[in-house]
Amino acid sequence: MSSTGSSEISLLKEEGIVRREIKRVIINEMKLAEDIDESVRRKLQSYSKKIYEGSPEWEVLYRKIL
Numbered sequence: 001m002s003s004t005g006s007s008e009i010s011l012l013k014e015e016g017i018v019r020r021e022i023k024r025v026i027i028n029e030m031k032l033a034e035d036i037d038e039s040v041r042r043k044l045q046s047y048s049k050k051i052y053e054g055s056p057e058w059e060v061l062y063r064k065i066l
Contacts, residue, residue, distance in 0.1 A: 036066065040062055040065045040066050041062075043065050044058065044061055044062065044065065
C-alpha cells in the first residue's frame with residue numbers, strides 16, 4: 001500500500017474477463033434469491049389459513065421457511 005492509502009491488485013486475467021465473471025456470479029445469485037423468495041411465498045399461500053403479507057405472522061413464517 002502506498003502512502004496515499006490506495007492499493008493495487010494484480011489480476012491473473014484481463015480486467016474485462018474478471019468483470020464479466022463477477023457480473024455473472026452476481027446475476028446468478030440474484031436469480032437464486034428470487035427463486036427462493038418465490039418458493040417461500042408459494043408455500044405461505046398454500047396454507048389453509050389466510051396469512052396476509054406484511055403481517056407479523058407472515059414475517060415470522062417467511063423467515064422460518066426461508
